[in-house]
Amino acid sequence: MALFAPQLVSHDPLKTETENWLTPPGPDNWFGTDRLGRDIYSRVVFGSRISLSIGFISAAIMIFTGTLLGALAGYYGGIVDNLIMRLTDIIIVFPVLFLIITLISLFDSGFIHIILIIGFTGWPVVARLVRAEFMSLRERDFVQAIRALGASDLRIITRHILPNALDPIVVAATLSVPAAILAEAGLSFLGLGIPAPVPTWGNILREAHGYFRQAWWYAAFPGAFIFVTVMAFNLLGESLKDLLDS
């Protein structure tokens, strides 16, 4: 849907038709129109592009950073482990929203910034998971065996331990995407996300705030999309977890 957005929509998501503001859902505007007469269906479809790409890219950042730091901490232990884990502790104990709000007020709330900030606050969970996995794999016999045959640390980490730790990482990746989508929606709802008029699911919700009584469709449709998407990724993650555990 996000890929074929231009083909799927019937209206320009940014075009305002003020005379048609807050029309209920009908044959012309499937999800109704918003306070400026923009087609909500078109906005939700185009919003999916932004929301999903923020979700995927920041999840990718979380996984990459988390795996890298978790692997280093778990494999080397000692001081490296201590430093990295204290850093993750610091980020984890910070109230995430507070941290994000602070960061966003320091920088701008552009697309890239949002992605970086969500990714930056999300990696510690992944790092802990990967660290635990590496710590147990590090002590496994086959790691000792290849070390005895002179393999370098880099080779041991990338070729021998990482493939064995892949299952939990894949699950974590699937579960990070909805977390990132929710984070973006939450930020946008608070007005800290991508600035208007660019449609994101959170942005539409924010605009709908205050119109719940007159126009239920204004908030219901983007809300439902967030709900369904997050739900779908969570279910996918859970079933992957069950599948890989068995």
Place this chain on the structure above:
Amino acid sequence: MEKPLLEVKDLAVNFKREEGFFKAVEGISFKIWPREVVGLVGESGSGKTAASLSLLNLTSSRGKVGGEVFFDGVNILTLPERKLKKFRGRQIGVIFQEPMTFLNPVLTIGVQIMEPMVEHWKISWGQARERALYLLSEMGIKDSERRMKEYPHQLSGGIRQRVMISMALACSPRLLIADEPTTALDVTLQYQIIELLRRIREKTPMAILLVSHDLEVVRELCDRVMIMYGGRIVETGGIREIFKDPLHPYTRSLVEVSPSFERVAWRLPGEDAPFSYQSNIPAGCRFQHRCSRVSRECKGAEPSLKEIGGKGWIGNSFSFHRQVRCWKYQEGALEKDEKPL
């Protein structure tokens, strides 16, 4: 005369425990000459595995290794990790006990055999593949092309152990440390692997340090044997002498119950593993609690490793001394006792 390939001086391995250090290996010294096969025998907990792995500083992070290990004249324990890696696998190969857990479950065995060659020799995967195929067929594995693409769980125990041996031999090391290479296998396979090791030993100039609790396996393969008890070497000697005329009471009990060596622990009074805590190690001889010939001096001070008799020979170039750590054979002790054991 040739120089020894490996010379170990006063090797000690300490494991950090909550209540302090536990000395798993204390003051071990020995030499291994090129082409020689030496057995290191002892029961579980005697420190034999700790001793063999510490030669490459491979004990886990909690183990501290002391003493000196000269390989071809280089003290490898003082080398930085980066240089030590060049010895592991390339100069000294290691075979482990349990081939299932010592192979990586997610890589094909072909990759695992080729990897050390690519790492050490900086050759291409294609060249490494040629050699891996050759090694596998040398190991008596038919259909090696297909086997290369299989994962460890698809193989039987015997094949897995052959794969382990191929990995260890991949870079033609000059010393092979075989840590209980046959223990995890059933009896028929044990003999196949022993045969294989014997063939390898005849074909290559490689020296082998065979770590085992099974004196029979050691008798099949080794020229010389060192018996460990409680972290110490208690007796060394040529394989024939040890079997014909065991000196130390511990060796004697081992030889008497051989081939069913595992029953020794049953026959000997006292705990299974000699000493799991430092505080359990007695003053005097470490074997005193289980020794049938224990006398007063055994409880006083620990006997030293004493050279007995003349030199023994391996082939006609390497000489060694028969050694034993027991009060019965120390200076002057013979007169007090009516006869030696």
